[in-house]
Amino acid sequence: MxxxxxxxxxxxxxxxxxxxxxxxxxxxxxxxxxxxxxxxxxxxxxxxxxxxxGHSNAKSEGINRMIKLTARAAHGFRNPANQRLRTRCVTTRRAR
Structure with a gap:
């Protein structure tokens, strides 16, 4: 199929x-x-x-997974600005 x-x-x-x-x-x-x-x-x-x-939501699901793994590894962020920065670094291609 x-x-x-x-x-x-x-x-x-x-x-x-x-x-x-x-x-x-x-x-x-x-x-x-x-x-x-x-x-x-x-x-x-x-x-x-x-x-x-031929379209799927795989790309957005992958990004959401990366964000959740980053938050889990950090054991919660105290500073929202640091959370945004770390999430941006993880989800951009240059970081990988």
């Missing part, structure tokens, strides 16, 4: 692999596989949007 991303695939070309996957999961007699199918089905609108546009 995700292999169709950024290929210009139409709805049928994306829907058929999804149908095959969900059918395979339904035929499996494993509760974890059925739960996986339910999760994929629940998240399908978001997955379909990614396949159609």
């Amino acid at each position: 995700l292999a169709c991303a950024r290929t210009g695939a139409n709805r049928h070309q994306v829907g058929h692999p999804r149908w095959k996957f969900l059918t395979w999961c339904a035929d499996a007699d494993i509760p974890e596989v059925r739960r996986l199918a339910a999760t994929v089905d629940r998240w399908w609108p978001e997955t379909e949007a990614f396949i159609a546009t």
Whole structure:
């Protein structure tokens, strides 16, 4: 399904692999596989949007993760200006 991303695939070309996957999961007699199918089905609108546009929020999620790790490593900042400075240093490309 995700292999169709950024290929210009139409709805049928994306829907058929999804149908095959969900059918395979339904035929499996494993509760974890059925739960996986339910999760994929629940998240399908978001997955379909990614396949159609090729856009995700991965960049912003990565920056948020870096900010949280910086705050955790500092055990809390007493000075907000220092917090902003340290966060800016961690999230810019020059620091990495």
